[in-house]
Amino acid sequence: MTSDIPVRIRPAIAALPPYKQGRQAGADAFKLSSNENPFDPLPGVVDAVRSQVALNRYPDATASRLRHRLAERFGVAPDEVHIGSGSVAILAQFVLAAAGPGDEVVYAWRSFEAYPGLVAVAGGTSIEVPITADGRHDLQAMADAVTDRTRVIIVCSPNNPTGPIVTQAEFDSFIARVPADVLVILDEAYFEFVTDPAAVDGEKVLAAGAHPNVVVLRTFSKAYGLAGLRIGYAVGNSRVLDAARSTAIPLSVTAQAEEAALASLDAEPALKDRVANIAERRDALVNAVRDQGWRIPDAQGNFVWLATGEQTMTAAQAFEEGGVIVRPFAGDGIRISVGEAEAVDKVIAIAASIVETLPEGHSGRALA
Ligand SMILES: *Cc1c(COP(=O)(O)O)cnc(C)c1O
Numbered sequence: 075m076t077s078d079i080p081v082r083i084r085p086a087i088a089a090l091p092p093y094k095q096g097r098q099a100g101a102d103a104f105k106l107s108s109n110e111n112p113f114d115p116l117p118g119v120v121d122a123v124r125s126q127v128a129l130n131r132y133p134d135a136t137a138s139r140l141r142h143r144l145a146e147r148f149g150v151a152p153d154e155v156h157i158g159s160g161s162v163a164i165l166a167q168f169v170l171a172a173a174g175p176g177d178e179v180v181y182a183w184r185s186f187e188a189y190p191g192l193v194a195v196a197g198g199t200s201i202e203v204p205i206t207a208d209g210r211h212d213l214q215a216m217a218d219a220v221t222d223r224t225r226v227i228i229v230c231s232p233n234n235p236t237g238p239i240v241t242q243a244e245f246d247s248f249i250a251r252v253p254a255d256v257l258v259i260l261d262e263a264y265f266e267f268v269t270d271p272a273a274v275d276g277e278k279v280l281a282a283g284a285h286p287n288v289v290v291l292r293t294f295s296k297a298y299g300l301a302g303l304r305i306g307y308a309v310g311n312s313r314v315l316d317a318a319r320s321t322a323i324p325l326s327v328t329a330q331a332e333e334a335a336l337a338s339l340d341a342e343p344a345l346k347d348r349v350a351n352i353a354e355r356r357d358a359l360v361n362a363v364r365d366q367g368w369r370i371p372d373a374q375g376n377f378v379w380l381a382t383g384e385q386t387m388t389a390a391q392a393f394e395e396g397g398v399i400v401r402p403f404a405g406d407g408i409r410i411s412v413g414e415a416e417a418v419d420k421v422i423a424i425a426a427s428i429v430e431t432l433p434e435g436h437s438g439r440a441l442a
Pocket of ligand 1: 109159160161162163186230234261263292293294295296301304305306
């Protein structure tokens with residue numbers, strides 16, 4: 075397997091599949107494969123980025139203006155906020171800091187595709203706990219999976235790629251069972267799109283102050299539409315965040331990204347409008363495909379999940395032929411981002427033709 079690499083590489087790394095980005099859409103296709111925001115940057119953001127022209131200078135190493143701003147919002151101290159070049163970068167920092175060889179990292183599966191790779195790179199062992207038939211975390215089973223080798227647990231709400239949230243009640247009983255010295259990362263990349271009032275809210279978990287082992291991750295990539303600038307953040311105990319700061323590659327967060335994040339926070343009313351708009355499109359899409367006979371999980375992010383199973387690659391092909399690039403997970407299902415209104419209409423039309431082809435009793439079909 076590794077004989078084609080001309081230098082010696084750690085076996086765990088050589089065994090990893092080379093990174094492949096979701097397909098780039100052709101000029102006339104809609105790219106709904108990366109959960110990106112279909113809107114232009116929020117008002118003021120492009121000007122804010124343009125104002126940062128000292129490209130010969132390194133950025134402020136800790137993005138302190140943004141840390142102060144977020145600290146105010148969360149009612150925490152600035153040291154209880156950590157900024158990274160995307161929240162995936164922060165995930166990597168935590169896993170590297172907490173889980174070396176022999177250590178275990180527990181997360182739901184299927185969940186965010188980046189998790190297994192981050193654990194492998196750190197040298198740790200992934201413990202993947204199957205999600206339920208309706209795409210939800212099985213938090214009982216996740217708590218049961220904790221051993222004395224567990225160093226990190228990742229909880230993803232809403233779950234990428236299936237869509238459902240973890241409820242606050244579920245999270246509370248889960249965290250009560252987790253040893254207090256195990257780091258729990260609550261990945262809330264899609265938090266802003268959540269409309270279910272029962273959903274866990276990392277801000278409330280932190281405000282309760284009972285669990286200093288919980289760190290909340292959020293990002294400017296999805297709702298705020300800054301995926302291209304790479305900026306996200308963690309909120310939690312400052313000594314826990316120090317561990318991530320220690321494994322971070324210094325100076326990765328650019329001044330342009332920090333400025334864009336600050337300007338995005340200034341544009342809160344416009345953000346709320348857009349998020350509400352995407353959530354409405356999402357709910358309309360969910361209702362439309364359910365009416366067609368699809369059985370799909372609750373969708374609380376900016377994406378929906380079609381459990382196409384063995385038909386996944388042919389279904390993805392049908393979407394592509396119809397001008398929509400989706401994200402297929404072979405043998406399992408298809409994740410489709412909620413994009414432009416016109417793109418959503420296309421998705422609904424193509425989904426109607428696919429559901430017809432699924433055999434009776436298929437996991438993606440509702441019982442007649
Ligand atoms: C998109 C996403 C992230 C964040 O990505 P960044 O662009 O690195 O901030 C984190 N977690 C999940 C589950 C995601 O889907």
